[in-house]
Amino acid sequence: MLGKTANGLFWMYRYLERAENTSRLIETGQRIALTRLGASDDEWRSILQTAGVAAGYDAAHETLTKDAAIDWMLRDPANPSSVLSSIAAARQNARMVRTALTHEVWEATNSAYMRAQELLSRKVGERDLPGVLGTIRQRAALVRGATQGTMLRNDIYDFARIGTFLERADNTARILDVKYYVLLPSASSVGSAVDNVQWETILRAVSGRGGFRMEYGAGAGPREIAQFLILDRRMPRSLAFCMGKIRDNLEYLAGAYGERSPALGRVEDIEQTFLRRDIDAVFDFGLYEFIQKQLTLLAEIGRQIEVGYRFYE
Amino acid sequence: MGEESIFDEMWGRAGALREPYRSFNDWLGAEDPKRLRAKQREAEDLFRLTGITFNVYGRAEAEERLIPFDIIPRIVSGGEWLRLSRGIEQRVRAINAFLYDIYHGQEMIKAGRLPAEMISRNEAFLPHMIGVSPPGGIYTHIVGIDLVRTGPDEFYVLEDNARTPSGVSYMLENRETMLQMFPELFARNRVQPVQTYPADLLRSLAASAPQCAGSNPTVAVLTPGIYNSAYFEHAFLADQMGVELVEGHDLRVVDGRVAMRTTQGYKPIDVLYRRVDDDFLDPLNFNPESALGVPGIMDVYRAGGITIANAPGTGIADDKAIYSYMPEIVEFYTGERPLLGNVPTWRCSEPEALAHVLAHLDELVVKEVHGSGGYGMLIGPTSSKKELAAFRQKLMARPSNYIAQPTLSLSTVPVFSRAGLSPRHVDLRPFVLMGPDGIKITPGGLTRVALKKGSLVVNSSQGGGTKDTWVLED
Missing domain, CATH: 3.30.1490.270 (Dna Ligase; domain 1)
Incomplete structure (x- = not known):
């Protein structure tokens, strides 16, 4: 496979995952704003930060308003990580690697793009927002479904999956980065109304409310939420789960190519050092420091993969 | 040519249904125009979903447009096609022989049949190719001959495309779309298949591999990139052949071979089907500004380390001044009278x-x-x-x-319009594959149609559309 193709697949799936995650963040923000329990402008600031687009927003806007924040994250072409920009970038990468994709994956991607363009051609009103965000996520799911249902399990698939899970781990780590303080043990373990809203924000942002309730019970608090998002291997958006998937796919590549990449060694280290512990060890390390470390390591793995598999000249 | 009335390929000059269209016309008569209109829209949706678009030069890079597709096929009888394909084959052989000659002995000039300045002063003549013999002696691996028709048995060559002819993906996708939308038509008409083109292309390219290639040569398609107007076609052909689609920055010269950067290191390429013009092929040998090409590829080529399809320097055969000598060229190199006429x-x-x-x-x-x-x-x-x-x-x-x-009175074929069937002018670009083991012409080709009433301009860049082209088994 061409290095360029591996690069295109990696980014196609990263952007697809990003579109989905950003749409989930917008939905979360909207939901919290409606409950009127959180101080809503602050909430939008932290959501912009979580999506990694706050600096861009501030450069383009004088004030922070809900509508402007939503529009920036949803459809502003000046924001390279807006939902619309991400889907366009995913499709652009898909065009580049068209020969590596099945017909069904290409068509799902292309039609996701066409639909997103249609839905996001003008500002989305509050009433239409849930429907539009739902459609975006369904379209992304369709691409993922076509990918799982029709693509060969070869190196093409491995790079697609590595892109997906690196982006997802990064997203979960950023959610924790922005909200870590509400999960600290010093915060009340009983939880005020405001705490409860904050915890719910975190769980909504990873589509994890139902799963969390089922596994940890309705009364569970911040310690369990941290456990759930960081170490729980059953949770498909937890750091441990994503890292495990990245390792699996790097191992498949090592098998197919007869050569282990440095990134694989790094991922094994990270799992060993950070993700096979219990949550108390994480708190002992310092939750904030732990999250910063994870963000740095994810970026490092990304770079090792780019270099090791010759994405660029 | 001249003043007589226009020849319609379905209705002739006098309005009598021509034989190849008989079965189609029966079917059409029983169809509800409303349903056909819906089908026409369905075709557009299919094309858009598949991404069969082209980028328009000089516009925003994001703009991708559809080439309008018309659902009424153009139908040619097997007999008509047989005569036509003999003429095409003769012409393509002559072009290949001509290219060999002008880059070697220049016998045609010595014989006084072609003025020397036609070559020496021609911008499309590539001095780098003098004395170079391409693998298998093939210059023109892929040729598109543009034909126009003026009467039942009158075909003329409008131009030869020996450099990098495009449009073959439309030939294939048009057929695919028709098969999906009107399967019953193909049960009623015995239409010769075009779908073997990608496999034939791969076989023909592999057969043209240089000596240094192994028994299973590595073929790749070279594209200028996703912003090129024909990018869809480049990706389509690479995909259909199951080969890599590369850009200049994926390639470099390694150990005297042109190699592509894979996830596992550099891997040599034996045959490069390039969709990049000569000028951009090699910044060391040609345009130094080019970012599309591969530095040093011409040196590898001259040393016999790679096959470039089509060979550099073939563009001279597309030159319209050379075109005017084509009857002499055919006669000189084949010793036969040309079967296909030139437009005066x-x-x-x-x-x-x-x-x-x-x-x-x-x-x-x-x-x-x-x-x-x-x-x-x-x-x-x-x-x-x-x-x-x-x-x-x-x-x-x-x-x-x-x-x-x-101005020729080009033949017309009906298109499906709001008002029912309306005649529109067409041309035809059949695709010819040439390898050391022979010539293969896909039955049919790309029919381009001028959608504006009375217009003679069929180019997609100027508002033309396309049709599926049927060659019947007689």
């Missing part, structure tokens, strides 16, 4: 011809000798006085840059 052509470089052209500018079609895609040409009869005057200036300033031809 005035070379404006010749003073007498120029005088004639200037006197009849409003009746003629004037083209740039190196032009393509319908850009930079004048269609006298449909141009305004102002346009004619402006073109006259350009023509007098650089006569040798132009040739002129009479």
Whole structure:
């Protein structure tokens, strides 16, 4: 496979995952704003930060308003990580690697793009927002479904999956980065109304409310939420789960190519050092420091993969 | 040619249904026009979903457009096709022999059958190719011959495309779309298949591999990238052949071979089907500004380390001044009379011809000798006085840059319009594959249709559409 193709697949799936995650963040923000329990402008600031687009927003806007924040994250072409920009970038990468994709994956991607363009051609009103965000996520799911249902399990698939899970781990780590303080043990373990809203924000942002309730019970608090998002291997958006998937796919590549990449060694280290512990060890390390470390390591793995598999000249 | 009425391929000149269309017409008569209209829209959706689009030069890079597709097929009988394909094969053989000759002994010039300056002063002549023998002796691996029809048995070659002919993906996707939308039509009509083209192309390219290649040569398609107007086709062909689609920055010369950067290191390529012009192929040997090519590929090529398809320097065969000598070229290299006619052509470089052209500018079609895609040409009869005057200036300033031809009364084929069937002018580009083991012509080709009533311009860049082209088994 061409290095360029591996690069295109990696980014196609990263952007697809990003579109989905950003749409989930917008939905979360909207939901919290409606409950009127959180101080809503602050909430939008932290959501912009979580999506990694706050600096861009501030450069383009004088004030922070809900509508402007939503529009920036949803459809502003000046924001390279807006939902619309991400889907366009995913499709652009898909065009580049068209020969590596099945017909069904290409068509799902292309039609996701066409639909997103249609839905996001003008500002989305509050009433239409849930429907539009739902459609975006369904379209992304369709691409993922076509990918799982029709693509060969070869190196093409491995790079697609590595892109997906690196982006997802990064997203979960950023959610924790922005909200870590509400999960600290010093915060009340009983939880005020405001705490409860904050915890719910975190769980909504990873589509994890139902799963969390089922596994940890309705009364569970911040310690369990941290456990759930960081170490729980059953949770498909937890750091441990994503890292495990990245390792699996790097191992498949090592098998197919007869050569282990440095990134694989790094991922094994990270799992060993950070993700096979219990949550108390994480708190002992310092939750904030732990999250910063994870963000740095994810970026490092990304770079090792780019270099090791010759994405660029 | 000239004043007689226009030949319609379905209804002839006098309105009598022609034989190849009989079964189709029965089917059409039983169809509800509303359903057909819905099908026409369905076809557009299919094309858009598949991403069969082209980028328009000079517009925002994001803009991708559909080439309009018309659901009424163009139908040619097996007998008509057989005669046509003999002429095409003869012409392609002659072009390949001509290319070998002008880059080697130049026998045709020595024999006084072609003026030396036609070659020596020709911008499309590539001195780097002098004395170079491409693997298998093949210059023109892929050729598209543009034909127009003026009567039941009158076909003329409008131009030869030996450089990098495009459009074959439309031939294939048009058929695919028709098969999906109207399967019953293919049960009623025995239409010769076109779907073998990608496999034939791969076989033909692999057979042209250089000596140094193993028994299973590595083929790749070279594209200028996703912003190129024909990118869809490049990706489509690579995909259909199951080979890599590469860009210049994926390639470099490693140990005397052209190699592509894979996830596991550099891997040599044996045959490069390039969709990049000569000029951009090698910044070391040609345009130093080019970012599309591979530095040093020409040196590897000259040393026999790679096959480039089509060979560099073939563009001279597309030159419209060379075109005017094509009857002589066919005769000289095949020893036979040409089976396919040329459109009569005035070379404006010749003073007498120029005088004639200037006197009849409003009746003629004037083209740039190196032009393509319908850009930079004048269609006298449909141009305004102002346009004619402006073109006259350009023509007098650089006569040798132009040739002129009479306006042919091109045949028409009906298109499906709001008002029912309406005749529109068409041309035809059959695709020819040439390898050391022979020539293969896919039955059919790309029919381009001028969608505007009365218009003779079929180029997609100028608002033309396409049709599925059927060659029947007789």
